[in-house]
Amino acid sequence: MAEITIPIGPQHPALKEPINITLKVEGEVIVEPILRIGYNHRGIEKAMEARSYIQNIYLAERVCGICSHVHSSTLVQGAEELLELEIPRRGLYIRTIFLELERIHSHLLWLGVAAHEVGFDTLFMYTWRDREIVMDLLELISGNRVNYAMNTVGGTRRDINDEQKKKLLKGMDALEERTKYYVKIATTEPTFLKRVEGVGILKKEVAKKLCAVGPTARGSGLRMDIRKDDPYAAYDEIPFEAITSDLCDVMGRTVVRVKELLEAYKIIKYAVNNLPAGEIRKKARRKIPENEILSYTEAPRGELLYYIKSNGTEKPERVKIRTPTLANIPSTIEMLKGGYIADIPIVFAAMDPCIACMDRVILVDKKNNERSMNWEALRRYGIKWYEVKR
Amino acid sequence: MKYPGAMLSEIWRHLIKKPATVLYPLERPQIPENFRGKIEYYDDKCIRCGLCARDCPSGACTMKKFEEDKKPRPVFDLGMCLFCGQCAEVCPKDAISLTKKFEFSTFDKSSLIVE
Amino acid sequence: MSILLEVLYLLVFPGFLFLIAYALFIEYVDRKLYARFQHRVGPPILQPFADIIKLLSKEDLVPKKADRKMVSAIPLFAFAAVITAFLYIPIWFNQSFFSFQGDLIVVLYLLSIPTLALFLAGWHSSNPFSQVGAMRAITQLFAYEVPFFLVLLGPAIIADSWSIIDIVNFQSSNFWLILMMPLGFIVAVIALQGKLERIPFDIPDAETEIVGGLLVEYVGRRLALFRMAIDIEMVVGAALISALFLGGFDAFISVAGLSPLAQFGIGFAAFLVKTLFIVFLLASIRALFARLRIDQMVTFCFKWLAPLSIIQLLLITGVKYMGWF
Numbered sequence: 001m002a003e004i005t006i007p008i009g010p011q012h013p014a015l016k017e018p019i020n021i022t023l024k025v026e027g028e029v030i031v032e033p034i035l036r037i038g039y040n041h042r043g044i045e046k047a048m049e050a051r052s053y054i055q056n057i058y059l060a061e062r063v064c065g066i067c068s069h070v071h072s073s074t075l076v077q078g079a080e081e082l083l084e085l086e087i088p089r090r091g092l093y094i095r096t097i098f099l100e101l102e103r104i105h106s107h108l109l110w111l112g113v114a115a116h117e118v119g120f121d122t123l124f125m126y127t128w129r130d131r132e133i134v135m136d137l138l139e140l141i142s143g144n145r146v147n148y149a150m151n152t153v154g155g156t157r158r159d160i161n162d163e164q165k166k167k168l169l170k171g172m173d174a175l176e177e178r179t180k181y182y183v184k185i186a187t188t189e190p191t192f193l194k195r196v197e198g199v200g201i202l203k204k205e206v207a208k209k210l211c212a213v214g215p216t217a218r219g220s221g222l223r224m225d226i227r228k229d230d231p232y233a234a235y236d237e238i239p240f241e242a243i244t245s246d247l248c249d250v251m252g253r254t255v256v257r258v259k260e261l262l263e264a265y266k267i268i269k270y271a272v273n274n275l276p277a278g279e280i281r282k283k284a285r286r287k288i289p290e291n292e293i294l295s296y297t298e299a300p301r302g303e304l305l306y307y308i309k310s311n312g313t314e315k316p317e318r319v320k321i322r323t324p325t326l327a328n329i330p331s332t333i334e335m336l337k338g339g340y341i342a343d344i345p346i347v348f349a350a351m352d353p354c355i356a357c358m359d360r361v362i363l364v365d366k367k368n369n370e371r372s373m374n375w376e377a378l379r380r381y382g383i384k385w386y387e388v389k390r
Numbered sequence: 391m392k393y394p395g396a397m398l399s400e401i402w403r404h405l406i407k408k409p410a411t412v413l414y415p416l417e418r419p420q421i422p423e424n425f426r427g428k429i430e431y432y433d434d435k436c437i438r439c440g441l442c443a444r445d446c447p448s449g450a451c452t453m454k455k456f457e458e459d460k461k462p463r464p465v466f467d468l469g470m471c472l473f474c475g476q477c478a479e480v481c482p483k484d485a486i487s488l489t490k491k492f493e494f495s496t497f498d499k500s501s502l503i504v505e
Numbered sequence: 506m507s508i509l510l511e512v513l514y515l516l517v518f519p520g521f522l523f524l525i526a527y528a529l530f531i532e533y534v535d536r537k538l539y540a541r542f543q544h545r546v547g548p549p550i551l552q553p554f555a556d557i558i559k560l561l562s563k564e565d566l567v568p569k570k571a572d573r574k575m576v577s578a579i580p581l582f583a584f585a586a587v588i589t590a591f592l593y594i595p596i597w598f599n600q601s602f603f604s605f606q607g608d609l610i611v612v613l614y615l616l617s618i619p620t621l622a623l624f625l626a627g628w629h630s631s632n633p634f635s636q637v638g639a640m641r642a643i644t645q646l647f648a649y650e651v652p653f654f655l656v657l658l659g660p661a662i663i664a665d666s667w668s669i670i671d672i673v674n675f676q677s678s679n680f681w682l683i684l685m686m687p688l689g690f691i692v693a694v695i696a697l698q699g700k701l702e703r704i705p706f707d708i709p710d711a712e713t714e715i716v717g718g719l720l721v722e723y724v725g726r727r728l729a730l731f732r733m734a735i736d737i738e739m740v741v742g743a744a745l746i747s748a749l750f751l752g753g754f755d756a757f758i759s760v761a762g763l764s765p766l767a768q769f770g771i772g773f774a775a776f777l778v779k780t781l782f783i784v785f786l787l788a789s790i791r792a793l794f795a796r797l798r799i800d801q802m803v804t805f806c807f808k809w810l811a812p813l814s815i816i817q818l819l820l821i822t823g824v825k826y827m828g829w830f
Contacts, residue, residue, distance in 0.1 A: 055447035119796025
């Protein structure tokens with residue numbers, strides 16, 4: 001059969017965020033997928049250079065709508081390291097509790113999205129309903145559902161009191177019961193299994209070669225988890241397991257995420273029960289001495305990386321952000337190869353893409369692309385185009 | 391055991407339960423105690439230090455000179471505010487606080503200015 | 506007088522007006538049940554009606570590349586076909602308005618027309634998504650139509666008649682045929698779900714894969730007509746299955762000596778209860794499953810539904826041959 005090229009995106013109703021997938025297909029089978037990114041450059045790194053570290057915490061939180069705490073944690077962790085600051089243990093524990101609460105809400109959200117992509121809307125509604133439990137807990141402690149603003153250089157901004165502790169433990173129990181039910185559903189419902197088993201295969205060696213991160217790598221049996229490999233916050237004191245699965249397909253990634261949810265409940269319960277007494281934050285200097293640092297954490301989607309270069313002032317000289325989605329793009333291309341067109345949404349969703357947080361660079365090739373135009377030229381072109389239409 | 395329709399008992403059980411949806415304007419959501427809502431500014435406590443404007447990440451808080459005042463005092467534009475609470479945190483005299491109010495959508499931009 | 510009565514039958518009850526009202530109500534019931542299964546609130550009762558009114562008042566757009574005449578004519582075809590199909594299904598005692606020997610076959614064929622119309626609609630919209638959807642719809646058609654036809658022949662064989670009213674009368678004098686062929690009933694409901702293109706068979710308009718699929722280019726009153734046609738198809742399908750397997754208007758009550766009004770009331774109530782029961786089953790199926798892939802759907806139909814319906818048919822012919830009925 002002849003090869004056909006199908007372009008999907010960057011504007012496409014089935015895509016939530018702008019990305020271009022050009023597919024070479026033979027019938028329903030994908031021969032060669034080409035991904036093009038860079039449609040959503042927001043200039044966040046440049047904006048960070050113009051703001052102080054304190055202001056950047058809130059900007060970093062807004063890199064991603066789902067994993068906001070992990071971004072600010074990575075930033076303040078880097079800044080604290082540059083200041084050689086010893087953070088009070090209570091502050092670290094609260095930070096860890098929030099990191100895990102965020103992982104719970106992100107993974108539950110993902111489970112819902114994955115169910116929706118395969119048309120299983122009932123599971124989608126149930127998971128998102130139960131996600132409200134963790135959202136309410138986040139709001140209860142931090143005062144907001146999404147951008148918690150809990151971090152500051154030197155610790156956390158808000159404490160957890162006894163009543164909140166009780167509610168946290170109660171919420172975790174309720175979620176654990178529900179999650180066990182979803183594990184049962186996701187592993188026994190045949191129509192769901194048919195759509196996720198053997199779909200989007202990524203072999204262990206390939207995942208290693210393409211530097212996959214997070215649940216995508218762990219779903220291919222690659223044991224890499226920054227929380228274990230290089231513990232940050234309070235992860236070195238809290239017992240937990242790094243979940244892996246050898247299934248290497250979308251099912252493997254689902255299993256990893258769902259089991260990580262169960263681990264997260266354990267971590268939170270342990271952290272709440274063993275919350276050390278004392279201060280939650282230390283006063284930090286505003287000016288950060290000249291140095292550079294690479295700070296990384298395990299975001300719900302995988303390894304998140306911040307490079308910070310300071311110059312002795314209140315503002316950073318350079319901040320580089322590498323989000324896990326970018327690291328997983330090469331593996332996604334590998335997963336799509338040889339699959340069906342109908343499987344694109346679920347395979348693509350399986351890496352939990354967040355295009356808006358990923359795009360750092362926009363590439364304008366003026367030499368080879370004569371269609372690039374400035375604002376004035378675009379305006380004139382628009383007027384002309386509509387005149388011809390009329 | 392893999393059989394189709396694993397959720398059957400669950401969905402039929404939900405038929406008689408009260409829906410989880412909060413019908414917002416009719417039912418009020420529970421707002422927690424330390425919610426970060428509309429900013430309140432107490433002029434009598436303010437010492438015009440300008441720390442809030444310096445730390446505001448979005449430029450919602452600016453120092454504005456009024457005729458009756460000697461020094462400029464902070465003005466908040468809620469249209470730009472992120473509700474991070476950094477201004478309230480950094481304020482040495484607790485002249486700024488975040489309330490539980492959250493409904494201020496409007497057609498009139500001037501109603502979003504807190505002085 | 507009889508002509509006037511026939512016009513009344515056609516336009517008001519149980520024809521045009523009643524059918525539209527009931528179809529919108531059925532859509533409401535389906536959506537409400539689906540929502541409640543998912544622990545949501547669901548739409549208010551007039552929501553489907555409001556949707557149709559909104560669509561009717563919308564701007565009329567036809568894609569430039571599309572064939573205007575075809576795009577306008579196809580929804581009418583679908584709409585007319587399903588409305589006609591309903592006229593042959595008895596909804597109260599012995600009132601078989603346009604019944605004749607072989608109306609079962611006519612209803613089955615009329616019920617196939619909406620899918621074909623959807624295919625043409627998708628194909629003539631000249632949109633890649635709707636064309637993919639059209640191809641999927643026609644592929645699916647061959648998969649579910651075979652078992653659907655096969656199982657619906659069972660009641661006809663037992664009752665020795667190709668007329669729906671005869672089959673219903675047979676059931677009210679003997680027993681409901683679901684007792685004899687539960688397998689056939691299950692296959693029929695599943696195949697009807699495929700016919701209506703709902704989860705797990707909503708492959709032609711898979712929202713997350715090909716956006717809206719078939720009807721992606723349809724707006725305004727044409728979309729309204731299509732939606733009405735699909736709603737009415739659901740009523741007709743539910744009514745057909747209830748007539749063939751659940752005894753139609755039969756309600757275990759002897760109506761011989763009652764007044765015509767009471768007869769009508771009992772029969773009509775039975776019709777409503779039974780169609781709503783089938784809609785309840787359809788909504789449950791919709792809430793229970795994930796969407797299949799087109800190859801999995803075809804495999805499922807030919808590997809499970811078709812053999813099951815053939816087994817059912819063989820059993821029925823065996824029973825008939827032995828002379829037990």
